[in-house]
Amino acid sequence: MTTSAIAVTGLRKAFGDKTVLDGIDLDVPAGTVFSLLGPNGAGKTTTVNVLTTLTKADSGTVRVAGHDVATDAKAVRSAIGVTGQFAAVDELLTGRENLQLMVDLSPGAGNEVVGRLLERFDLAEAADKAAATYSGGMRRKLDLAMTLVGDPQIIFLDEPTTGLDPRSRRTMWTIIRELLADGVTIFLTTQYLDEADQLADKIAVLDKGRLVAQGTPEELKRQIPGTHVRFRFGSVEDLDTAARIMPDSTRDDDALTLRVPSDGGTQSVRKLLDRLDEYSVDADEFSVNTPDLDDVFLALTGHDTAEVVAK
Amino acid sequence: MKNPSIVMLRRNLKHIARNPTSVFNAVLMPVVVMLMFVYMLGDAFSVGVPYVDYATPGMLLLAVCYGLGAVATAVNSDMTKGIINRFKVMDVPRGAVLTGHVIASVMTNLIAIAAIIGVAFALGFDPSASFAQWLGVIGLVVLLGIATGWLTVALGLFAKTPETAGLASVPLVMLPFFSSAIVPADKMGPGVKQFAQYQPFTPIIESLRGLLNGAPETGDLIAAFAWCLGIAVVGYFWATSTFKKRA
Numbered sequence: 158m159t160t161s162a163i164a165v166t167g168l169r170k171a172f173g174d175k176t177v178l179d180g181i182d183l184d185v186p187a188g189t190v191f192s193l194l195g196p197n198g199a200g201k202t203t204t205v206n207v208l209t210t211l212t213k214a215d216s217g218t219v220r221v222a223g224h225d226v227a228t229d230a231k232a233v234r235s236a237i238g239v240t241g242q243f244a245a246v247d248e249l250l251t252g253r254e255n256l257q258l259m260v261d262l263s264p265g266a267g268n269e270v271v272g273r274l275l276e277r278f279d280l281a282e283a284a285d286k287a288a289a290t291y292s293g294g295m296r297r298k299l300d301l302a303m304t305l306v307g308d309p310q311i312i313f314l315d316e317p318t319t320g321l322d323p324r325s326r327r328t329m330w331t332i333i334r335e336l337l338a339d340g341v342t343i344f345l346t347t348q349y350l351d352e353a354d355q356l357a358d359k360i361a362v363l364d365k366g367r368l369v370a371q372g373t374p375e376e377l378k379r380q381i382p383g384t385h386v387r388f389r390f391g392s393v394e395d396l397d398t399a400a401r402i403m404p405d406s407t408r409d410d411d412a413l414t415l416r417v418p419s420d421g422g423t424q425s426v427r428k429l430l431d432r433l434d435e436y437s438v439d440a441d442e443f444s445v446n447t448p449d450l451d452d453v454f455l456a457l458t459g460h461d462t463a464e465v466v467a468k
Numbered sequence: 469m470k471n472p473s474i475v476m477l478r479r480n481l482k483h484i485a486r487n488p489t490s491v492f493n494a495v496l497m498p499v500v501v502m503l504m505f506v507y508m509l510g511d512a513f514s515v516g517v518p519y520v521d522y523a524t525p526g527m528l529l530l531a532v533c534y535g536l537g538a539v540a541t542a543v544n545s546d547m548t549k550g551i552i553n554r555f556k557v558m559d560v561p562r563g564a565v566l567t568g569h570v571i572a573s574v575m576t577n578l579i580a581i582a583a584i585i586g587v588a589f590a591l592g593f594d595p596s597a598s599f600a601q602w603l604g605v606i607g608l609v610v611l612l613g614i615a616t617g618w619l620t621v622a623l624g625l626f627a628k629t630p631e632t633a634g635l636a637s638v639p640l641v642m643l644p645f646f647s648s649a650i651v652p653a654d655k656m657g658p659g660v661k662q663f664a665q666y667q668p669f670t671p672i673i674e675s676l677r678g679l680l681n682g683a684p685e686t687g688d689l690i691a692a693f694a695w696c697l698g699i700a701v702v703g704y705f706w707a708t709s710t711f712k713k714r715a
Contacts, residue, residue, distance in 0.1 A: 209557050234559045245550030247479065249486045261475045262560050287486070307558065 161220070162187040162311050162342035163208065168217035170203055177203045179366040181217070185359070187310075190333070190343040192357035194350065196458070199363045201346040202242060205315045208344065209239045222311055235264075238309030242316045244296035245303075248289035252280050252299050255288055259306035266306050274302040278332070294325030301332065311342045318352060330355055350453075364458040378447045379420065383456070386419045386429055389442035398438050403429065421445045472560050476568030483542065484572060490542075494535035495580045499587050502527045505650060506591050513651055521595070524588040525676035526649025528605075529669055531580035532613050533644055536620040536637045539573045543624030544633035547714065562711045569624075570617040577613040581606075596682040604679045608692060612672060615696040616640060618703030625710040648673050668695035 163185040170178040177200045185191040195201050206212035208221055210230040219226045222236035246255050256271045275281045278298040283291065288299060297317060304312060314333070318326040333356055337343060347353055353360045354374045361371040370377055378384070390396045390413045399415050400408045407416045419425045426445065433440060484491055502523065510519035546552050546565075555565050585593075597605065620637055627633035646664050647653070653664035664670055671691035678684030 211553055211556060231559060234557055237557065239554070239557045241550040241553060243550050245554045247551060248549075249483050250479070254482070258475065258479060259558075261470045262472060262555070262558055303554070 160187050160223075161185065162189075162222060163191070163344060164218075164220045165208070166218050168204070168207060168219060169215045170200075170207060170212065171215055177366050178207070178214075181363075181366075181368055183361055183368070183371070185342060185344060187342050188337070188340055189358040190337055190345060190356050192353035192360045193344070193346045193363055194348070194353045194360055195346075195363035196348055200366045201348075201363060202315055204363070205239070205241075205313050205344070205346060209237060209313055210234055235307075236309060237311045237313060238304035238307060239313045240297075240300050240304045240315065240317060242319065244293075244300040246288045246291075246296055246299050249287060251285050251287055252291070252295075253284040255299060255303055256306060259303045263307040266308070270306055274305060278302045292325075294321055294328065297321060297325070297329060298332070301329075305336075309341065311344065312336060314343060314345045316346055316348065318347070318349065326352075362453075362457050369457045370453075375447075377453050384419060384421045384445070384447050386417045386421070386426060387442075387444050387446055388415045388417070388433075388440040389413055390415070391439070391441050395438050395440075398436055399433065399440070402432055402436050402438075419445070421447055472564035473567050476560075476564045477571050480542075480568045480572035481575070484576065490538035491576055491579065494531075494538060494576050495583050497534045498527060498531040498580055499583055501530060502584060502587055502591075515652060518592065518594070520588060520591045520593050521680075522677075523650065524584070524593050524595075525680060526644055526647070526673050527584050527588070528581055528609055528676055529612065529647075529649060529673055530641075530644045531584045532577045532609060532616060533641045535573060535576045535580060536616055536640050537634050538576075539569060539617065539620045540624040540627070540633040540637040541630045543569050543621050544627050544630045547625055548629065552711070562708060566618075566621050566707055566711060569621050570614060573617040573620070574610060574613040577609070577617075581609055595680040597680045598682060601679045601682060601684065604684070605676055608672065608675060608679070608696070611693070611696045611700075615698075615700035615703060618700055618707055620703070622703050622706035622710060625707055625714060643667065643669050644673075668699065671695060 161184050163183070165181055165183045168178055168181040169176070181204065183191070193201050193204060203212065207214050208219060208226065210226050210233050213227065221233045224232040224236070226233050247258065250258065252275065253271060256274055257268070260266045260268055260271060272281075275284045278301070280295065280298060280302065283295060288296065291299065301314075301317070317333070318329050321329065330352070333343060333345070343356075345353070345356060357374065359372065360374055360377055362369045362377070388399060390399060393410070393413065396408060396410070396413050396415060400406055403415065403417045405418055408414070409416075417429060419429065430443075505527075506520050506523050510523070513519050513522075515522045543566075552565060556562070620640070623636040624633045627636050646660060647667055647669040648664060649669065653661055653670060656664055671688045672695060674688040675684060675692040678688055
């Protein structure tokens with residue numbers, strides 16, 4: 158049996174008369190990466206703030222590491238680490254001093270962790286320079302290192318790679334995967350679809366304070382129309398025959414390809430292949446094309462949310 | 469784990485040491501203002517006593533106020549850059565974070581006060597305060613520093629950006645000019661005169677003046693003490709409630 162690291166039901170939050178979160182339900186099993194995906198202003202940071210005890214919810218229950226955030230905030234705080242949207246490092250202090258500051262404020266943390274984290278995040282060389290001189294990627298790494306001082310079970314990463322160059326992003330991804338290997342649970346928010354696709358075991362798509370879809374990256378991709386099977390043929394004759402026997406297909410005479418809508422599941426694909434066999438048509442190439450997360454996202458949030466909410 | 473308040477204070481002191489322009493402003497500006505009024509313009513004021521003796525108490529107050537802009541900016545950038553959130557999630561007591569700022573602010577005040585008193589003596593300041601009255605002067609200045617410090621921390625937490633935070637503290641810097649700091653209130657025009665008579669800084673300055681003259685008036689002292697306490701309480705509760713609310 159897996160235990161829930163984070164369990165949220167019916168979470169609502171409004172600032173004044175502006176509803177920011179409108180009934181969020183989610184469940185994150187321990188030891189997994191959960192990604193909350195959404196555009197700017199969807200409510201990602203507010204969700205993180207509620208889950209990390211910084212903001213009080215208007216209604217709903219939120220349990221983090223088994224503790225209620227409303228009634229047992231102290232226990233929640235001792236179990237979590239948070240890296241916010243902007244690298245919250247003290248710019249006037251050096252990297253080493255920033256980490257030492259965390260050690261001084263964390264019950265049970267020892268000084269030896271400072272050197273170890275500097276090594277691990279490749280910051281040893283810059284350890285005695287003021288954080289103000291660090292590059293964006295180094296700041297993020299320092300920020301995350303500071304979060305790890307308290308040895309948290311659950312780590313919240315709010316847009317950890319926003320504004321980073323591609324190389325620093327990849328470094329960040331590697332670090333996140335390593336953390337997962339250590340057994341921590343990761344709650345990640347991002348507006349990058351490939352990031353969620355790369356890292357998350359489960360993704361929830363947040364739009365205007367509502368979850369419009371939830372599932373594994375693959376489930377999400379399957380959820381929207383647009384998945385199709387693509388055949389390439391050796392001759393126009395074969396293409397002609399195939400186009401005749403496959404309903405709703407779209408042909409491309411120049412490339413000798415045929416696109417057939419399909420959910421990509423084995424049954425429907427087998428049916429298509431059987432049908433080709435029946436008419437003795439051979440395809441040179443065959444592929445199942447699923448849309449990437451960009452397509453998923455557009456399809457899900459481009460609609461009226463009320464239509465998409467039923468999944 | 470160490471005492472969080474001390475850890476925070478040490479952090480603030482490191483900031484001051486590494487960003488000396490803020491101290492420079494806090495110490496140098498009041499000294500420049502003092503030289504301007506006492507050395508350049510002083511002979512033009514007729515206040516019944518040597519002008520340096522008249523002006524020094526107000527300059528002490530000015531020295532406290534000039535340090536506040538940097539405090540507001542520092543608190544606000546802690547807030548907007550997410551450092552305060554980081555401390556909150558780590559369960560650092562809110563008192564520790566804010567007290568660190570207030571104590572660092574009072575320490576900067578004391579440096580500025582020492583500079584002003586030094587310059588005052590160089591310009592011929594001749595106080596007749598007893599030792600106990602000197603202690604009273606220092607005590608009142610520290611009390612004022614704590615009170616305005618808390619108010620400034622609240623302003624810093626409340627402001628949206630470091631720039632507006634710095635701006636929000638400007639009234640505190642301007643207020644001494646509309647008090648009996650530079651010239652006696654009864655020499656001012658109508659309207660300003662009444663304002664100067666009843667605003668909080670006037671009884672504080674009059675108390676400092678009385679203490680340094682060796683003849684403090686009880687009424688002024690009570691009013692000064694009450695104002696400081698009032699400002700401190702308002703500042704403290706405003707700061708702590710904003711700290712709790714704002715994420």
